Amino acid sequence: MKTSIAREDLARIAQAIAPEAKTLEGKTILISGGSGFLGNYFIGAFKELNKTLLKNPCRVISIDNFITGSRTALDEKDPQIKHIEADITKPLNIDEPVDYIIHAAGLASPFYYKKYPLETIETTIAGAKNLLDLARKKNAKSFLLFSSSEIYGDPDPRFVPIPETYKGHVSSIGPRACYDESKRLAETICMVHHQLYGIPVKIVRPFNIYGPGMKPDDYRVFPTFITRGLLGNSLPVHGSGVQTRAFCYIADAITGFLKVLLSDKNGEIYNVGNDSEELGMEALANLMVEEIGNGAVVQLIEYPDSYPADEPQRRCPDITKIRAQLGYKPTVNLREGIKRSIAWYKEAFPERFDVKK
Numbered sequence: 421m422k423t424s425i426a427r428e429d430l431a432r433i434a435q436a437i438a439p440e441a442k443t444l445e446g447k448t449i450l451i452s453g454g455s456g457f458l459g460n461y462f463i464g465a466f467k468e469l470n471k472t473l474l475k476n477p478c479r480v481i482s483i484d485n486f487i488t489g490s491r492t493a494l495d496e497k498d499p500q501i502k503h504i505e506a507d508i509t510k511p512l513n514i515d516e517p518v519d520y521i522i523h524a525a526g527l528a529s530p531f532y533y534k535k536y537p538l539e540t541i542e543t544t545i546a547g548a549k550n551l552l553d554l555a556r557k558k559n560a561k562s563f564l565l566f567s568s569s570e571i572y573g574d575p576d577p578r579f580v581p582i583p584e585t586y587k588g589h590v591s592s593i594g595p596r597a598c599y600d601e602s603k604r605l606a607e608t609i610c611m612v613h614h615q616l617y618g619i620p621v622k623i624v625r626p627f628n629i630y631g632p633g634m635k636p637d638d639y640r641v642f643p644t645f646i647t648r649g650l651l652g653n654s655l656p657v658h659g660s661g662v663q664t665r666a667f668c669y670i671a672d673a674i675t676g677f678l679k680v681l682l683s684d685k686n687g688e689i690y691n692v693g694n695d696s697e698e699l700g701m702e703a704l705a706n707l708m709v710e711e712i713g714n715g716a717v718v719q720l721i722e723y724p725d726s727y728p729a730d731e732p733q734r735r736c737p738d739i740t741k742i743r744a745q746l747g748y749k750p751t752v753n754l755r756e757g758i759k760r761s762i763a764w765y766k767e768a769f770p771e772r773f774d775v776k777k
């Protein structure tokens with residue numbers, strides 16, 4: 421979070437969430453997957469709130485086993501942030517009070533959930549169960565589960581943009597089932613805990629969050645296109661390239677997630693994303709090529725074996741619910757987000773992308 425781009429994002433998040441965030445005075449937040457893409461931004465946002473808003477700082481406990489996250493977090497010097505190297509599928513022993521819990525650990529990139537299918541299931545399911553038990557024990561004020569837009573599967577086009585009420589079109593045994601079905605069951609487990617024990621559970625279904633902080637070897641589409649493009653290599657588009665997604669910039673998404681975490685809307689589910697620009701993957705690659713501006717080209721390729729087949733053909737969120745109930749409003753359009761992401765990769769990895777200072 422040391423780049424100027426990320427610092428601007430964190431300032432933007434802290435400003436947008438300030439009215440709700442006062443409630444974090446002196447509180448402790450436990451996050452699983454704190455060294456991942458979203459987790460890292462969450463921690464950056466909490467630090468920014470400590471710097472700019474909270475008189476009594478909040479504390480953060482991050483739990484990560486670094487299966488895909490970066491160990492550099494362990495060098496953290498901030499006294500309010502504690503990083504624990506542990507597997508969330510194992511029972512937790514936390515001695516201190518915990519007020520807020522975020523279950524963000526997971527294998528979010530299709531490349532990695534194909535590589536680690538059982539870990540994907542266990543982290544989502546056993547991780548949720550362990551954290552719900554902790555929420556009960558600590559009498560937590562709020563519990564946020566990271567589900568996914570993948571729970572909708574390959575949607576019937578009549579239901580795109582997809583509302584939270586759409587029940588999904590998902591295979592229980594297909595190549596993506598370890599991810600999709602474990603997220604679906606985690607939602608069920610959370611809702612049952614809410615109904616039986618009154619745990620203040622909220623669920624978010626993120627739709628293709630992107631931006632600064634996604635590791636170059638994450639294998640999701642943004643880092644793949646940008647890092648290959650910056651090196652002058654072709655941007656590989658799977659299949660026909662007409663499959664669509666609607667991307668949401670990280671700073672908007674984190675603001676949305678925090679709005680949900682800090683709300684009193686227990687037992688509710690929210691899509692979090694940006695509904696304004698659903699576009700095909702070839703069109704996305706072309707936009708990137710324009711912004712990278714070094715003559716890199718777009719190439720349509722067969723689906724590689726490392727990528728789980730059967731991908732959804734369309735995806736775009738209906739965000740009416742979170743807009744109306746929590747005042748969420750995405751502010752960064754796709755072109756601006758692409759520019760910011762490219763600038764971040766150059767700033768964060770100057771040697772790798774041969775950036776002249």
Ligand SMILES: NC(=O)c1ccc[n+]([C@@H]2O[C@H](COP(=O)([O-])OP(=O)(O)OC[C@H]3O[C@@H](n4cnc5c(N)ncnc54)[C@H](O)[C@@H]3O)[C@@H](O)[C@H]2O)c1
Nearest residue numbers: 453455456457458484485486487488489508525526528629
């Ligand atoms: N980024 C998105 O667009 C998106 C979309 C939908 C859902 N999600 C969900 O949001 C959450 C965060 O996504 P992300 O993009 O930050 O993912 P990420 O892969 O960048 O980070 C996940 C983190 O979880 C850690 N982790 C995995 N298994 C663990 C375990 N057993 N114990 C402890 N730590 C473990 C990893 O080491 C990594 O640091 C995930 O649950 C993901 O499924 C993300």
